Amino acid sequence: MDVDLLGRALRTLPDDDDHPYRSGPWRPQHEEWSVDVLDVVEGALPDDLEGVYLRNTENPVHLPIERYHPFDGDGMVHAVAFRDGRASYRNRFVRTQGFEAEQEAGRSLWAGISESPKVAEAPGGWGARGRMKDASSTDVVVHAGQAVTSFWQCGDLYRLDPLTLDTLGATGWDGWFPDTGVSAHTKVDPATGEMFFFGYGLEAPYLHYGVVDAEDRLVHHTPVPLPGPRLPHDMAFTTDHVILNAFPMYWDEDLLARGRFALAMHDEPSRFAVLPRRGGVDDIRWFEADPTYVLHFTNAWEEGDEVVLEGFHQDTPMPRPDVSDDMWMFRYLALDWMETHLHRWRFDLVTGETKEERLRDEFTEFGIVNPAVAGRSHRYVHAATGKPGWFLFDGLVTHDVAAGTDTHLRLPDGVYCSEVGVAPKAGATDEDDAYLVTLTTDVAQDRSECLVLDAADISAGPVARLRLPQRISSGTHAHWAPASALPGWS
Template sequence: MATSASPAPGAEPNVNDLNPYVHGLYAPQREEFTAVDLPVIGKLPNDLWGAYVRNGPNPAHDPTGMHHWFDGDGMVHAIYFENGKAEYRNRYVRSDDNVADRAGGCGAGGVMLPSTRSRGEKVYKDTANTDLVFHNGELMALWYISGTPVRINARTLDTVGNESFGGKLPRHVSAHSKVDPVSGEFVFFDYSLYEPWMSFGTVSRDNELTHFSRVELPGPRLPHDMGLTENYIILHDLPVVFTEQGLRQNMWRIHTEDRPARFGVVPRTGEGSEIRWFETDPCYIYHVANSWEDGDEVVMHACKMIPNGHPANPAYGPYAPMVNVLALNAVPTEWRMNMRTGAVKQRQLDDRLSEFPAINLDHAGRKSRWSYNVSIAPEELQRFDGLYKLDLEQGSGAFHRFAEGSAGSEPAFAPRVGGSGEDDGYVITFVTAADGSSEVQVLAAQAFSDGPIARIPLPARVPAGFHGTWAPGDQIRH
């Protein structure tokens, strides 16, 4: 299996020869596979029914100019389970920009190139490569800079088309928008790179936009995630923003301002003017595990970034700053915001580095105990070397380490069919070995430290990627 995007022998070198995020574990897998009735090492339980799906960057063509890992075309990898058997598929997300690029160019570059505002509200190439949510029987692929949602068939991975919620979507949707498991509503947020606002909205179980409002801000912001409870949305105003030079020159130049982080709590059906801001220590947050209400308090559990301790490595040339920023270092942290007194309490749950938290989505927005986080290898490049089952109450948890040199993906929790209890189910992830071979690992959540109960070798290499989710078998639209 090819594991490099290096130029052919004799070809002129280009700047991406120094870019580690197009080689090895991060090199694209351009072939689309369908494999049914896969071999299983161990035994798949019959009460595991549904699809584990994961999105990620996968450049359709070898990049020639400066290329950020986040720029790659979206590709979804999926393993579907039913009756003790498994099927694998991978498909490109046919976003508008992916289709245009394949036809000769979409007119937009990546985040390391000068941006263009000639495409209306789309500044960079919208790859729909970041997140996946399951709503109304289908998947939606979402983009981290806020873009056009793309509907995908959760069973076949065929692209259904752009989602506009009956033509009523005011603008875009950001990655890490949420689905309420009780109401079936899709709750989203949006933001502008260059204008001082964020917005939020709600889409019904039946795909109708039912609410939308805007929050005015002191300046443009770069949030990455949000919190959702039964009655509230939690928006993030964090001190990592564009530099003045970046704003003037339309370049992705960011820095940390000397100011607190703010969490804005607003009623899900309220107006932006009703938001209540809670100030806390300066920090950046990529990913939220879960949020809920506890008496007067709104509680949020997330991964708080801390300094990574890696100096920029000149061996990567112009990619040294990108490599340094991508070296994730985060610790699980709890914030409690008192809606009566305005006070904020912060508690670090564990000192082990972990990120990309996944929960039992049946408990999203409600009090939960367990989060399944990836462990971050202490290296310059982003590699997930294992999984934690983290106890959000006690701040401890079980650990499953992958084989030496292997890399995993954000896991998903699959509730056991007919099961009961928050952790009565399975934790599923893709794992790619140092030799490029890939497999699916299935762990019993209540016997997490015992390791996989089943391993499924795959016919295709699964490159490192971004976010995944679980689509229950009885809810997938066929």
């Protein structure tokens, strides 16, 4: 493996850092690498796997002003590109305005999510509550031929070259971008090339929704009025509709009036807004459901007069009361503490009624479907299982929602994986005729690998294992971009 060290960020974290989310599997990187051909340590790469797997991770380089949260880390994208039975690798920091300013200053300048906005040392800032650094470290998709990274609590959308990972700058549509920013989990419809997005903040109407076409032109933007500030994290789309949400877990209103930001579960139902993909305020249909919070939806589709939505229902959205102040913000990210279950909601557009059902009892999250069925009825959800008590993925599971069966890939102790990318095989006709790609972090062996699995049977183990040049940090979201979505691939 011929490895090139391309760059190194200024880093002021201590070498003996023992923060639970800046050490072990969350130990951040500060170096950028390039490998033209990765070593295959087991199996063989399929010749028909063509495209790029992108993964976003949090990689802090400076101590926080007061207190660190794992979602505060600087964005770093990893890319494994597959072509002709070979694979290459690159990783790059997302060079946001905040990252560049803190590199120049040599310290943190903005507040993290677990810090008061008042501690920020620099003017301005980002985030739905303001004064935060836009790390662009949460999500990544490919739209209009470019990788697009985003921040979980609203910020700029940063564009990267999907092959070199060079940062191309913040997004602006004819020089315009929403004042409230855009949340993570923009959605791209592979069938039309459109990208759907939403953003939220502290000022009425509190939520906006927009559409960008396949040529990266803003073609629709509308308010979605709410009764007050809410904290949506994801959305979904069908062939004709989009689904937005307002869950009862949001900032404590009494504390918010005094300038403090603390989560609270309110005595309210979950609310879902269903509207046409180019619909406005008058087209919104609101549906109510049992109280919960949902971080991620898997898919949505239409069945007759119903819009069907699937995602991960939380039985315990708020942290347990017996957790100390020092640990609650970390423990509540664990799947078994949130009690996340695959769940389905049905919204009847004629009667206005909602029906819902639990699909699984197992704690899973970060579910991905084959992009060929995005916005349409699906059979398989490829999700992650969690290490008890920690925000770490200790294996993968394929939920067959038609048959009611599951197939697992269980990783060895101390090895953790990422959200998968689903890569349909050449000429595929079946939904599970695809490969799954994930990156692993092995703490004991101090290494990371890329695994390629057959989606039809992940329990058989990897089709191929490839060695990365350095152990990478755990992180959040990933994306598969087929060669056809990548200009200049040939």
